[in-house]
Amino acid sequence: MWRRVVSLPPLLSSSNSRRLNQVIQHSQFVLLRFLSVKFWRDSVTLFNPQVQVAYGFNASQVFSTQAEEGVSGARRKPFVTFVLGGPGSGKGTQCTRIVNTFGFTHLNVGDLLRKEIYSDSENGSMILDTIKEGKIVSSEVTVKLIKNSIEANENSRILVDGFPRSEENRIAYERVVGVEPDIVLFFDCPKEEMVKRVLNRNEGRIDDNIDTVKERLTMFSELNLPVIKHYSKKGKLHKIDGTGTEDEIFERVLPIFAALR
Ligand SMILES: Nc1ncnc2c1ncn2[C@@H]1O[C@H](COP(=O)(O)OP(=O)(O)O)[C@@H](O)[C@H]1O
Ligand SMILES: O=c1ccn([C@@H]2O[C@H](COP(=O)(O)OP(=O)(O)O)[C@@H](O)[C@H]2O)c(=O)[nH]1
Numbered sequence: 001m002w003r004r005v006v007s008l009p010p011l012l013s014s015s016n017s018r019r020l021n022q023v024i025q026h027s028q029f030v031l032l033r034f035l036s037v038k039f040w041r042d043s044v045t046l047f048n049p050q051v052q053v054a055y056g057f058n059a060s061q062v063f064s065t066q067a068e069e070g071v072s073g074a075r076r077k078p079f080v081t082f083v084l085g086g087p088g089s090g091k092g093t094q095c096t097r098i099v100n101t102f103g104f105t106h107l108n109v110g111d112l113l114r115k116e117i118y119s120d121s122e123n124g125s126m127i128l129d130t131i132k133e134g135k136i137v138s139s140e141v142t143v144k145l146i147k148n149s150i151e152a153n154e155n156s157r158i159l160v161d162g163f164p165r166s167e168e169n170r171i172a173y174e175r176v177v178g179v180e181p182d183i184v185l186f187f188d189c190p191k192e193e194m195v196k197r198v199l200n201r202n203e204g205r206i207d208d209n210i211d212t213v214k215e216r217l218t219m220f221s222e223l224n225l226p227v228i229k230h231y232s233k234k235g236k237l238h239k240i241d242g243t244g245t246e247d248e249i250f251e252r253v254l255p256i257f258a259a260l261r
């Protein structure tokens with residue numbers, strides 16, 4: 001199109017025509033450069049992790065969402081389930097079943113913290129001491145680990161196992177992540193049964209001993225039960241009888257997720 005315009009005017013002398021041609025070619029070059037720099041800048045911005053964090057998305061999520069949702073392209077936030085219950089109540093065991101049946105991703109927060117101990121991170125020794133004592137690791141550390149894991153995850157369904165363990169944990173999560181969980185499971189189990197299970201767990205955990213489990217049960221009653229009450233008031237809580245065989249308990253879990261399909 002540019003060339004056609006240039007070749008049009010017999011009204012111009014050949015030197016004027018050449019000059020006009022040069023001007024137009026230069027304009028074309030400037031325009032192309034402008035467009036390619038703009039495209040490059042937009043791409044860099046989109047893939048910049050800080051920008052992604054600021055806007056609460058990552059590029060892979062944007063693109064997978066577009067694939068999932070067709071034309072709308074709006075980001076769909078993951079469906080997050082918090083899984084709560086005392087030590088040994090069967091959270092991890094039932095999460096594995098939910099993953100296998102409903103395709104969730106399992107974020108075991110205790111495991112995330114234990115990984116920090118073995119990865120020589122700056123918080124490793126503090127986390128080790130806290131777990132050994134049966135206390136709760138500071139929200140600053142835990143929420144960051146959870147947020148990073150959720151952001152790195154491509155699955156739209158996530159189980160957060162063993163968090164929040166206190167109201168302070170819950171409030172920090174909601175402030176940093178910016179959303180509440182969609183539903184909350186609570187495996188309700190008598191203390192004697194929980195102690196029996198923990199002492200038989202046999203996974204070589206430093207906190208699976210009678211002194212730590214006693215402290216964990218105190219922490220559970222004082223700090224975790226208020227979180228459970230909070231979600232109950234909000235209508236998000238599914239209280240599940242955590243006694244009986246693993247199969248029997250999973251039978252109680254099934255309808256909760258089947259209803260979401
Ligand atoms: N219904 C059950 N009956 C007996 N033992 C169980 C049951 N569910 C889980 N366990 C066992 O109890 C221990 C604690 O279960 P786990 O899933 O790790 O609980 P949590 O994550 O709540 O601490 C594990 O050794 C597990 O195999
Ligand atoms: O959000 C969490 C989850 C775990 N922990 C620590 O990690 C320990 C083990 O947690 P895990 O969920 O692995 O134990 P479980 O309840 O499954 O026995 C807890 O006692 C706490 O010391 C914590 O501080 N905050």
Ligand SMILES: [Mg+2]
Pocket residue numbers: 091092110162
């Ligand atoms: Mg567990």
